[in-house]
Amino acid sequence: MKNFMDQDFLLDTETAKHLYHDYAEKMPIVDYHCHINPQEIYEDKKFDNITQVWLGGDHYKWRQIRSNGVDENLITGNAPDREKFNAWAATMPKLIGNPLYHWSHLELKKYFDFHGHLCTDSADEVWNLTKEKLSTDSMSVRNIIRNSNVKVICTTDDPIDSLEWHIKLKETKDLGFSVLPAWRPDRATNIEKDDFIEYISKLSETSGIAIKDFSTLKDALVNRLEFFDNNGCSVSDHGVDYVFYAPADIDTIDTILKKRLSKEKLSLTEQHQYKTALLLALGREYHRLNWVMQLHFGCKRNNNTAMFNKVGADTGFDAISGYAPADQLADFLNALNISNELPKTILYSLNPNDDAAIGTIIGCFQDSTIAGKIQQGSAWWFNDHYEGMRAQMKSLAALGCLGNFNGMLTDSRSFLSYTRHEYFRRILCQLIGEWVESGQYPNDEKALKELVENISYYNTVKYFGFDIK
Numbered sequence: 486m487k488n489f490m491d492q493d494f495l496l497d498t499e500t501a502k503h504l505y506h507d508y509a510e511k512m513p514i515v516d517y518h519c520h521i522n523p524q525e526i527y528e529d530k531k532f533d534n535i536t537q538v539w540l541g542g543d544h545y546k547w548r549q550i551r552s553n554g555v556d557e558n559l560i561t562g563n564a565p566d567r568e569k570f571n572a573w574a575a576t577m578p579k580l581i582g583n584p585l586y587h588w589s590h591l592e593l594k595k596y597f598d599f600h601g602h603l604c605t606d607s608a609d610e611v612w613n614l615t616k617e618k619l620s621t622d623s624m625s626v627r628n629i630i631r632n633s634n635v636k637v638i639c640t641t642d643d644p645i646d647s648l649e650w651h652i653k654l655k656e657t658k659d660l661g662f663s664v665l666p667a668w669r670p671d672r673a674t675n676i677e678k679d680d681f682i683e684y685i686s687k688l689s690e691t692s693g694i695a696i697k698d699f700s701t702l703k704d705a706l707v708n709r710l711e712f713f714d715n716n717g718c719s720v721s722d723h724g725v726d727y728v729f730y731a732p733a734d735i736d737t738i739d740t741i742l743k744k745r746l747s748k749e750k751l752s753l754t755e756q757h758q759y760k761t762a763l764l765l766a767l768g769r770e771y772h773r774l775n776w777v778m779q780l781h782f783g784c785k786r787n788n789n790t791a792m793f794n795k796v797g798a799d800t801g802f803d804a805i806s807g808y809a810p811a812d813q814l815a816d817f818l819n820a821l822n823i824s825n826e827l828p829k830t831i832l833y834s835l836n837p838n839d840d841a842a843i844g845t846i847i848g849c850f851q852d853s854t855i856a857g858k859i860q861q862g863s864a865w866w867f868n869d870h871y872e873g874m875r876a877q878m879k880s881l882a883a884l885g886c887l888g889n890f891n892g893m894l895t896d897s898r899s900f901l902s903y904t905r906h907e908y909f910r911r912i913l914c915q916l917i918g919e920w921v922e923s924g925q926y927p928n929d930e931k932a933l934k935e936l937v938e939n940i941s942y943y944n945t946v947k948y949f950g951f952d953i954k
Contacts, residue, residue, distance in 0.1 A: 498735045500928070504933060508914075512910075516639065516906075525771070531625050534571075535612065542898040555572045579604075616640045629901065644709040644710075645691040646666070677756050696746075697743075699739050723780050725760070761817070768826065773888070783835035809839055834865075837864075847860065
């Protein structure tokens with residue numbers, strides 16, 4: 486019997502152990518998609534207790550605490566931090582097979598030198614240990630990032646954001662890592678949302694361009710794109726139900742936008758036509774700027790209306806959607822490619838049943854500009870567990886070129902989540918080790934070293950063009 490989460494956790498072969506400990510473990514981290522707050526990095530925030538850093542905005546954990554029958558006040562309510570932590574500690578032993586069990590213990594081990602397991606019986610020990618450690622300067626936000634060997638962080642930022650904190654961080658001497666904005670224009674895309682008209686007004690004000698039709702909307706967004714580009718942004722991110730392809734002429738799109746700005750209702754077809762036009766227009770701009778376009782789809786959000794009304798979005802009530810038509814995705818990419826305006830693109834579906842379709846579609850649009858120009862993103866959200874990561878990488882390997890894969894990201898709101906890269910790298914090395922030891926891939930030291938180091942780090946740096954100092 487192996488010890489619980491020892492140094493060879495998830496590594497079952499000698500090849501896997503060698504690849505992880507001698508190569509993957511030492512590689513720096515590029516976190517090219519996350520949701521952490523750049524202001525907290527600039528202010529070098531320190532947390533009073535583990536609840537604040539662990540449970541403050543983590544809807545992954547909130548979802549499981551609810552599954553344990555806990556009152557909402559102990560999750561998103563005003564209960565004391567210690568009581569919220571106790572609720573999580575009581576939930577943890579029941580999460581066998583859940584990645585949160587592994588992630589939480591990896592974090593406790595790496596950042597707090599705790600080698601036991603969290604449960605009600607150990608809650609006092611963990612609370613006191615983490616509280617004491619969090620009070621030290623070594624656990625300020627900046628030092629957590631430095632000690633995690635992180636080189637680049639890309640946050641998630643709305644086009645109307647002032648980027649105040651990114652600008653201040655760029656001017657900070659001896660920071661030791663880069664914090665870059667990532668463009669997230671969902672509020673400009675979601676024409677059907679209640680706050681769309683208000684948002685367009687704010688976009689007009691921020692850009693200094695009065696938005697009255699689709700042409701002026703594009704002008705306003707290009708104005709903000711240039712501002713983001715001048716402040717180090719090289720990546721966009723879109724959260725869409727699925728990738729729409731419902732082309733329409735400019736007069737039709739103008740009519741749709743003007744109807745919505747006049748507070749008229751739009752048909753579903755009109756919504757799709759607008760979203761197609763806007764995403765195509767933005768895709769062309771990303772190509773011009775040499776940005777990366779990330780498309781996240783396959784999620785049905787805010788399914789529990791009563792809880793949405795009570796605690797809002799991004800609180801743990803989203804689910805996998807079963808509908809993401811591959812033909813529309815392929816047609817959308819083709820529409821950009823036919824005019825040579827397809828940017829570097831990463832595709833993420835929340836539905837693992839889309840893996841094979843994505844794996845075949847990306848192969849249709851690769852070219853000589855960069856290896857792996859069109860990528861399947863890492864196993865996302867409900868899929869970033871042991872079996873999900875293995876399935877995504879095995880599908881990509883079978884249908885594409887795993888050696889050009891960009892690897893892992895945190896997609897997190899927590900500064901302790903960098904151990905997700907460790908989790909991924911262990912799974913990667915275990916998978917490659919299995920292939921080597923079963924005779925499916927040669928035991929070629931040079932080739933294996935390059936595979937592991939590239940997927941862990943170098944592919945990402947090259948793909949995004951990050952300037953690593």
